Structure formats: C-alpha cells, structure tokens
Amino acid sequence: MDKLTADDLIYGYINGIFPMADSDGTLYWYAPDPRAIIPIYTYKPAKSLRPVLNRHQFDIRLNTAFSDVMRGCSKPRSEDDSVWISDEIIDAYTELHHMGLAHSVETYIDNRLVGGLYGVALGSAFFGESMFTVVSNASKVAFHYLIQILQQQKFTLLDTQFINDNVRRYGAIEIPKADYLRQLKLALRNKVRFIDQVSQQV
Structure with a gap:
C-alpha cells in the first residue's frame, strides 16, 4: 500500500473503517463489531468534574495546535501501552x-x-480518535467542550471505535456494526459544521 493520504482516510470513514499502526509502523484497517459510540445528547459531566469546570482553570482553543495534540496522543501512557499513532x-x-x-x-x-x-x-458524524493529558482533568475538560460543540451544531453520531474503561466514563455504549453503519449513513447525509469558536476559559 502506498503512503496513507487524507483521501484514504475519508474513504475509510465513510465506509466505517479506520487505520491504526502496529509497533513496526505497519498500517491495518479496523471495523469493530460491536462498535463503541457515545450518545451525544445524554452526556452529563461527572460530579467530580463540575468543580473543575467551575474553577475555569483551563483555556480552551480549537484547531490551533493540531499536530501537537496528535503527538501528545501518540506517546505511550505506560510501559505496557502500545503506540498506534505513527508518523505516517x-x-x-x-x-x-x-x-x-x-x-x-x-x-x-x-x-x-x-x-x-x-x-x-x-456530515453530522464526529469520529473521536484519541486524547491526552499531562495535567489532571485536562482531557476531560476538552471532551466536555467537544460535546458542547457537537450538541450546538446538531451532530448525530460520536464514534469512539472500541469500548474501554476510558470511554465508558463518558457514557460510551456498544452497538452492532450493522446499526452503526445505518447511523453513519444517515449522519453523512446531514450538512453541519464543526465550528471554530474563539478561545474560551473553562
């Protein structure tokens, strides 16, 4: 396979698949069954997060350091953690x-x-890829703000790919692959925009 391109990613997402890299950099495409999603409109922040939000200790920005965020996500979280975000x-x-x-x-x-x-x-689908944090609650606050955007812009599907303890805390559930593909098809028909808003303190 030639080097991964943006067009490859678009083709993959509209067909319900996504890439991950092995430890040697080899790319594989995945289509989990069941699929993990996070219901957008039933999300509620954890009680422990509410005081953090009320303290306004974080500045929130959109799309100002995309590559830096990806590189932050690519770092292993522990000695046993595998890295799937390659340079490619x-x-x-x-x-x-x-x-x-x-x-x-x-x-x-x-x-x-x-x-x-x-x-x-x-369309009205957002495919969540990864998150990172170097300060307690930083990624949780980023996710909270993501949900606000998705709700305001009337997104209908938030894909989180695989179920694990991390996404469960945000309300992730598993649905059959066929159900996911049906929701994806409907979401791709909608025209909504992930709006770039000005910086906000949260």
Whole structure:
C-alpha cells in the first residue's frame, strides 16, 4: 500500500473503517463489531468534574495546535501501552486537518498545552480518535467542550471505535456494526459544521 493520504482516510470513514499502526509502523484497517459510540445528547459531566469546570482553570482553543495534540496522543501512557499513532498517521490526519475535516480541542494553562483530543468530522458524524493529558482533568475538560460543540451544531453520531474503561466514563455504549453503519449513513447525509469558536476559559 502506498503512503496513507487524507483521501484514504475519508474513504475509510465513510465506509466505517479506520487505520491504526502496529509497533513496526505497519498500517491495518479496523471495523469493530460491536462498535463503541457515545450518545451525544445524554452526556452529563461527572460530579467530580463540575468543580473543575467551575474553577475555569483551563483555556480552551480549537484547531490551533493540531499536530501537537496528535503527538501528545501518540506517546505511550505506560510501559505496557502500545503506540498506534505513527508518523505516517500524523501526516495523513494533518493533511485532513488542512482540508478542514480533522479538528483538535485543546486545553491550556498559562499558554502551555496540557491536554486535548482530536477527531474527524464528516456530515453530522464526529469520529473521536484519541486524547491526552499531562495535567489532571485536562482531557476531560476538552471532551466536555467537544460535546458542547457537537450538541450546538446538531451532530448525530460520536464514534469512539472500541469500548474501554476510558470511554465508558463518558457514557460510551456498544452497538452492532450493522446499526452503526445505518447511523453513519444517515449522519453523512446531514450538512453541519464543526465550528471554530474563539478561545474560551473553562
């Protein structure tokens, strides 16, 4: 296979598949069954997060450090953690970002990037890829702000690919692949926009 491109990613997402890299950089495409999604309109922040939000300790920015967020996400979280975001993947998603289809939500303290997440928006579907944090609660606040955007812009599908303890805390559920593909088909027909809003303190 030739080098991964933004067009490959678009084709993959509209067909319900996504790439991940092996430890040696080899790319594989995945289509989990069941598929994990996060219901957008039933999300509620955890009680423990509400005091953090009320303290307004983080500045939130959109799409100002996309590649930096990806590189933050690419770092292993522990000695046993596998890395699936290769340089090739970073390059392809950055290309997609320049096309206006891949987005980052970033958290800052004193102008220092301390957490964030990135994903892809097509139609009214947002495909959440990964998140990272170097300060407690930074990624949780980024996710909270992501949900606000998706709700305001009337997105209908938030894909989180695989179920795990991290996404469960945000309300992730599993649905059959056939159901996911049906929801995806409907979401791709809608025309909504992942709006770039000005910085906000959260």
